[in-house]
Amino acid sequence: MAIYLDDLTVGDKAQFGRYEVTREEVIEFASKYDPQDFHLDDEAAAKGLFGKIAASGWHTAGMTMRMQVEHWKETGLDKASLGGAGMDEIRWTRPVYPGDVLSCETEVLEIKPSRSKPDRGFLKSRWTTFNQNGEPVMTVITTGILLRRPKAG
């Protein structure tokens, strides 16, 4: 099964995903890509904004992307996905701590066929990532490039 750009409608919402945040992974990610004390060191984190070790915002984005891609594969949307064009308004609205369990919601905001390439178009969506208490930890507006449904014949 495949889902194409033409199969989506503005206002479509979906909830999905489950990602358990482990201390080990938080520290591993931050060590590689965001080695600030408050992501790595208990004592420094206690003095900072987060109060205890919290995931890098980029790690939260990565965990969110993982849930998105798995969802696309489950629904057949992966067949249409050509890649991401950009991301706007990333906001990390709450810290993500080891032990949190994340999940996703997406809402379709805009569907725009490409002017230059008739086989594809742009899908603008809002992604919200929640923790286990239903509190949003990250929101972002994404623009992806998707194939349109191939014409019969």
Place this chain on the structure above:
Amino acid sequence: MAIYLDDLTVGDKAQFGRYEVTREEVIEFASKYDPQDFHLDDEAAAKGLFGKIAASGWHTAGMTMRMQVEHWKETGLDKASLGGAGMDEIRWTRPVYPGDVLSCETEVLEIKPSRSKPDRGFLKSRWTTFNQNGEPVMTVITTGILLRRPKAG
């Protein structure tokens, strides 16, 4: 040495960083956080927009963040950094391939003291990530929370 929000000026630019992109790391990152075929599989990538295996955009963001944090530690800006408030207008302007060597440029766009907390403020900057040919591969507008210079006495 520490650099605080008050030590920065709108228009300040800095160039720094060097990050060698390896095939192993591109595949490791994508396997965990962005398991789409065109980041993982040579054959699928050959048919896609990128022509060959390319790094996840989130991986490029992570490599960029790593260079940023190292730069902050080198300059003393890390002492003032309390965390990121958000990211706007992330654009992946060119694919990043294994073998590429990335570097960074930042430009200060706006400095705004916090109204509610006099010890800190917001720093808006444009980050541009370049490949070894001087071509931009990613741009993003970032907003960070930084400490102001402590008052003497």
